[in-house]
Amino acid sequence: MMTSNNSCQLKYQKPFFRFYKQFRVATNQVTTPKRVLLITALSGLLLTGCQSTPTNDLIGSAPYQTSTRPSDNRNLDQQEIARVRTSLAAQYIRKNELDTAQRQLEKAFAADSRYAPAYDMMGVLLQQEGSRINLEKADQYFKKAIALDKDFEQAHNNYGVYLSQMKRYREAAEQFEIAGAALGYEGRIGALENLGRTYLQLGDRSAAAKAFLRALDGNRNSLIAHIELVDLLLEQQRVPQAQRLYDETLILIQGQGISPRLLLQGIKLAAAQNNLTTRQQLAQQLLSTYPLSDEAKQLKTWLNNPEAPWK
Numbered sequence: 001m002m003t004s005n006n007s008c009q010l011k012y013q014k015p016f017f018r019f020y021k022q023f024r025v026a027t028n029q030v031t032t033p034k035r036v037l038l039i040t041a042l043s044g045l046l047l048t049g050c051q052s053t054p055t056n057d058l059i060g061s062a063p064y065q066t067s068t069r070p071s072d073n074r075n076l077d078q079q080e081i082a083r084v085r086t087s088l089a090a091q092y093i094r095k096n097e098l099d100t101a102q103r104q105l106e107k108a109f110a111a112d113s114r115y116a117p118a119y120d121m122m123g124v125l126l127q128q129e130g131s132r133i134n135l136e137k138a139d140q141y142f143k144k145a146i147a148l149d150k151d152f153e154q155a156h157n158n159y160g161v162y163l164s165q166m167k168r169y170r171e172a173a174e175q176f177e178i179a180g181a182a183l184g185y186e187g188r189i190g191a192l193e194n195l196g197r198t199y200l201q202l203g204d205r206s207a208a209a210k211a212f213l214r215a216l217d218g219n220r221n222s223l224i225a226h227i228e229l230v231d232l233l234l235e236q237q238r239v240p241q242a243q244r245l246y247d248e249t250l251i252l253i254q255g256q257g258i259s260p261r262l263l264l265q266g267i268k269l270a271a272a273q274n275n276l277t278t279r280q281q282l283a284q285q286l287l288s289t290y291p292l293s294d295e296a297k298q299l300k301t302w303l304n305n306p307e308a309p310w311k
Helices: 032-045 077-094 098-111 116-129 132-148 153-165 169-180 188-201 205-218 223-235 239-252 260-272 276-289 294-304
Strands: none
Touching (some): 077 116, 098 116, 116 132, 116 153, 153 169, 169 188, 188 205, 188 223, 205 223, 223 239, 223 260, 239 260, 260 294
16 A cells, blocks of 8 residues: 565565555464564564664665545545546556556546645656656655645655655655554555665664564564564574564465575574574575575675674
8 A cells, every 4th residue: 555685575676656465375373472482572672773784775665555545535526536537547657658647647636636646646656757857846746645635644655655765764754654653544564664664774773673563563464574573683693583583484475486585584594593404405595596686695705704794
């Protein structure tokens, strides 16, 4: 309403301007004792630091959001024209027809020069085009959208994605925090996932875990939060808790196929529990299905030196 290598993450091998597809797969809730143990372990994770390489760039993990409704209740004819033009622009952007989208947004500005979603959409358009000149212009359009409507959470999220692409991670975290704290905002969980990944980029594992826990609290089916927290728990050697979250993750992705990242997580968990059969099965699956992936390279390196830490 935010690669790796992981089926949960926006699938940002595709253009980054896509609607976020919520994973609504039904799953059984864990029993109360297990849930208490899991929450306790995850809370403990927030108190300690970990040393690990950061995850992939945020742009590979969090989508833009594309509402064309402002937060106020004005019902002016000109605003409705601007809304329709902005909505058409969003459709053209999704088809990568950027010139046509730009013309629609210019008409939106002509109809209502204070229509915040049009400025937000222009920022998205310019960022998608990607040239240095347009990336510089995009910054001002996102700022204009927020200046016109400070309660327009979508603009805060989208500006955060832009700032992350520009590697301005601390500024990005501020924007995601605003969107993630807006109760009732339908894109709040995605903003919290974005916030967690931004903190990973900053190397703040404790703050990242806290953001992912907030995402899980809002939506237990958050696949991104599950996968990221499994890695964080593995770094802390909290294997039983990581295994429980991993098992939940497998339930969430039923029928979607398993990504290289999930396979590698399963291998790490099996190795940590001396489950040789499962480790070998998953290793064979990873090497045969994704032989050129970064995860396959990590596995080969580890197999050559099992005593070395995972990297």
